[in-house]
Amino acid sequence: MIATNIARHDYARSPVPLSERRSWIPITLIWMGVGIDLSGVALGSALAQGMSLGNVIIAVVIGSFILGILAALCSVIGARTGLSMGMIVRFTFGEWGNRLVLLAMLIVGFGWFGVQTGLFGYAANAAISGAIGVEISAQWLTIVGGLLMTLTATLGYIAIERLSVVAIPFVITLLGYLLFHVFSHSEIRQTMWEAPAGGGLGLGMGISLVISGWVMGTFLADVARWARSTRDAALSGFFGFFIGNMIMLLLATSLVHLMGTDDVIIVMISTGMGTFVVLFLLLAQWTTNDNALYSLGLVMASMVRSIPKPVLCIVAGLAGTTLGFLGIADNFTTFLTYITPFTAPIGGIYLVEYFLINPSRFHFAFAKTPKIPALVWHTMLVWAAGAFVAFATTPDLLGWFALTHVPALDAGLVAAALHLMIGKFLGRLRKKEDSSSQEESAST
DSSP states (O other), X not given: OHHHHHHHTSOSSSOOOGGGOBOHHHHHHHXXXXXXXXXXXXXXXXXXXXXXXXXXXXXXXXHHHHHHHHHHHHHHHHHHHOOOHHHHHHHHHOHHHHHHHHHHHHHHHHHHHHHHHHHHHHHHHHHHHHHHOOOOOHHHHHHHHHHHHHHHXXXXXXXXXXXXXXXXXXXXXXXXXXXXXHHTSHHHHHHTTSOOTTOOOOHHHHHHHHHHHHTTGGGOOTTGGGBSSHHHHHHHHHHHHHHHHHHHHHHHHHHHHHHSOSOHHHHHHTTTOHHHHHHHHHHHHHHHHHHHHHHHHHHHHHHOTTSOHHHHHHHHHHHHHHHHHTTGGGXXXXXXXXXXXXXXXXXXXXXXXXXXXXXXXXXXXXXXXXXXXXXXXXXXXXXXXXXXXXXXXXXXXXXXXXXXXXXXXXXXXXXXXHXXXXXXXXXXXXXXXXXXXXXXHHHO
């Protein structure tokens, strides 16, 4: 009965009422849970092999700060509208344009959930084997992890919040202890400014990699819509991404520099905290991937309005878990390379639309009127232009030129600039037409 009530009051297709809103602290813990995951371990290992630890620290702090600013801006939109990302993009792209945008987000969402459950299976297998010497199939652990993540995502925001409030303080305490353990070694302080042999990553590229890891995640308003004020939304978005993303990357890079291996899971177990490491892996992936599935369920609820959101979440969770079981993690980099250009411009477009062009259209009352066109053509063209920039700046695709060296960020910035110019021009054009029509009516 309690679970049914939690799932029912998730407001998948309407604004979250002010009476249900939360303060910034629990929302911050949710965002921190998103940033603390195994993909951060993989990225941290890559940074450690190409840069000195000192430069990694600088890159991680600057990159996480930029992510925090982006998250704060997008969180403000979520809090002011109370709507999910799936509902918000309708105001910018139109009714049918919205479906095309959500379809791209849907494909990424399924792939992301599948790869994260797959990573959980592999890491849990290594952690359990190293900690207690028991060998459990990574595929079956993938299923267990996927089902746990599906459970909280299906129940909705309240269940996700309750899990994060309990889990994240423990996870951060463990990470803090491990960081202290690493930096208490004199070897790490003596060599932290020395670049690793064969390291070829510059500081700018390191910052770009940090940003690219979560630049799409900052655009989601699905959690921020539960904030009770603009201040709560901005604080939760900034500190959630700044701290959550930063602490995981710093731990991974520090362990790699200290131990000289990129197998961070084994290094964590070698500290003598095997059981805690297994629990850490479970909680870190659970609090990350249930958010991914929650957003995926909200996207599906915006597209298919005749089926309850909990049912859609269960279907999505089972499908994503199946992808993880089948090994999508082995090919996810290629998949993500080709689909990211289509999703990267979205955040830049709706940020500009809300803050600089026409915030009045971002209201639920507007969504319930016939005013939303089937397609907003200039927005769709800007989206296409941003996607083209992402293809052109991605080395594994066209690779014609480079701007920030982060294709997703390139696409978002170009799309934002184009949308601002075209939106302002069309706004002035409409004002001239309105004033002309008023003059004609006055003369008659």
